[in-house]
Every structure is written in structure tokens, then in C-alpha cells.
Amino acid sequence: EAGVAQSPRYKIIEKRQSVAFWCNPISGHATLYWYQQILGQGPKLLIQFQNNGVVDDSQLPKDRFSAERLKGVDSTLKIQPAKLEDSAVYLCASSLRGLAGNSRFSYNEQFFGPGTRLTVL
Amino acid sequence: AQSVAQPEDQVNVAEGNPLTVKCTYSVSGNPYLFWYVQYPNRGLQFLLKYITGDNLVKGSYGFEAEFNKSQTSFHLKKPSALVSDSALYFCAVRDMGSGNTGKLIFGQGTTLQVKP
Numbered sequence: 001e002a003g004v005a006q007s008p009r010y011k012i013i014e015k016r017q018s019v020a021f022w023c024n025p026i027s028g029h030a031t032l033y034w035y036q037q038i039l040g041q042g043p044k045l046l047i048q049f050q051n052n053g054v055v056d057d058s059q060l061p062k063d064r065f066s067a068e069r070l071k072g073v074d075s076t077l078k079i080q081p082a083k084l085e086d087s088a089v090y091l092c093a094s095s096l097r098g099l100a101g102n103s104r105f106s107y108n109e110q111f112f113g114p115g116t117r118l119t120v121l
Numbered sequence: 122a123q124s125v126a127q128p129e130d131q132v133n134v135a136e137g138n139p140l141t142v143k144c145t146y147s148v149s150g151n152p153y154l155f156w157y158v159q160y161p162n163r164g165l166q167f168l169l170k171y172i173t174g175d176n177l178v179k180g181s182y183g184f185e186a187e188f189n190k191s192q193t194s195f196h197l198k199k200p201s202a203l204v205s206d207s208a209l210y211f212c213a214v215r216d217m218g219s220g221n222t223g224k225l226i227f228g229q230g231t232t233l234q235v236k237p
Contacts, residue, residue: 004164031223033224040229041229041230042211042228042229042230043225043227045224045225048222048224056224091165093164093165095223109167110167110225112165
């Protein structure tokens with residue numbers, strides 16, 4: 001089975017420019033995650049989608065970051081304008097199931113894409 | 122608040138020797154614990170998980186992890202290390218806080234260096 005696809009793999013921009021990342025999850029996976037991984041740290045969740053709805057965006061800097069998953073399949077993450085501290089690897093992950101009938105997640109492993117390494121100069 | 126700590130930035134071990142990568146956690150309620158591995162320029166790969174049941178969990182590539190509730194630990198182990206095991210390892214706990222969305226909280230990572 002094909003894995004999580006991300007593009008581009010690398011991006012270099014200057015501060016105050018805009019950038020967008022794309023993610024295509026594993027087919028049939030309802031839940032999609034965007035993580036930010038700063039060098040020397042573990043991944044931090046930015047936003048989580050269940051189909052095309054946002055489940056958690058509590059750690060997304062909404063003044064500059066935005067994300068969408070319009071048809072409940074692939075997703076884009078945008079930064080506008082970028083800051084130096086946005087330099088990081090942006091990881092996309094997906095998992096099979098999300099909200100169950102009683103609104104509790106039954107756990108399924110998250111599968112990660114290769115990431116996009118962003119350098120802001 | 123849920124959290125996970127990996128006290129060692131780097132672990133060095135000789136090939137063929139046993140390895141241990143340490144992880145401690147802090148959660149309310151019963152923890153869901155995970156280990157992921159990250160090779161250079163690649164995404165995270167799932168190794169194993171503890172949800173319930175046997176305290177010794179077996180995973181991919183010969184790795185196993187021992188859940189210890191009294192010590193709030195979930196150390197990753199392998200009886201005989203390979204040079205190809207050299208990578209960055211992350212421990213994670215499922216966030217059971219408000220919303221219970223199932224998101225993972227990751228430790229800061231431990232670099233494992235296996236020398237021939």
C-alpha cells in the first residue's frame with residue numbers, strides 16, 4: 001500500500017514570504033495530522049482533521065498558519081508570512097479511524113510521510 | 122497535563138550488545154504509549170505500542186518495550202543491537218486530555234548510535 005505523500009521535500013524561502021505544503025494521506029484514512037518538528041525536538045501537533053473537519057487546532061499559530069482539507073482527502077498547510085522560527089520539518093500523518101459513535105477515538109497507528117524541510121532565511 | 126520525557130539525548134552501544142532507550146511518562150488515567158523511529162530524511166515509523174495487557178510489548182525489527190506502571194516508564198529494548206538500528210527514537214503518549222482527540226505527545230527524542 002502506498003504511504004503518506006508530501007511535497008515539496010525541501011523549501012527555502014526568505015522571511016515574510018509565503019509557502020504551502022501538500023499532503024496526500026493513505027487511501028481510506030479518515031484522520032490527517034500536521035506536525036511541526038523543530039531541530040532537536042519531538043514533533044508537535046499543529047492541526048488534526050477528521051475527514052474535512054478540524055478536530056484540534058489549538059497549537060496552530062492562526063495569525064500566520066492555515067490548513068485545509070476540502071474534500072476530506074489531501075490537505076495543504078500554508079504559512080503567510082513566514083518567520084525565522086518557522087524553520088522546521090513539517091510532517092503529515094494519517095490514521096484509519098477517528099471519532100467513534102460515542103465521540104471517543106479508538107486508537108489506530110499514525111503513519112507519517114517523509115516531511116518537508118523548511119528553511120526560512 | 123500529559124507529558125513524556127526521554128532523559129538521554131544520545132545512547133551509544135556496540136553492535137551485538139543489548140540496548141535500552143529510556144522513556145518516562147506523566148498522564149492521568151491509563152496511558153497509551155508508543156515508540157517511533159526516524160531515519161535521516163525520512164518520516165517517523167511506528168515500532169510498537171502499549172494499550173493494555175502484557176507489560177512486555179514486542180514490535181518491529183526485534184524491538185520490545187517494557188511498561189512499568191509503578192515507575193511510570195516505558196523503556197525500549199533490544200537484546201542485540203545492529204549498526205542499522207542507528208537512528209532517532211521517539212517515545213509518545215496519547216493525549217487523554219480535554220477533547221480526547223487521540224493526538225500524540227512526543228518526547229524530545231534519543232539518538233541511538235550503534236558502533237561496529
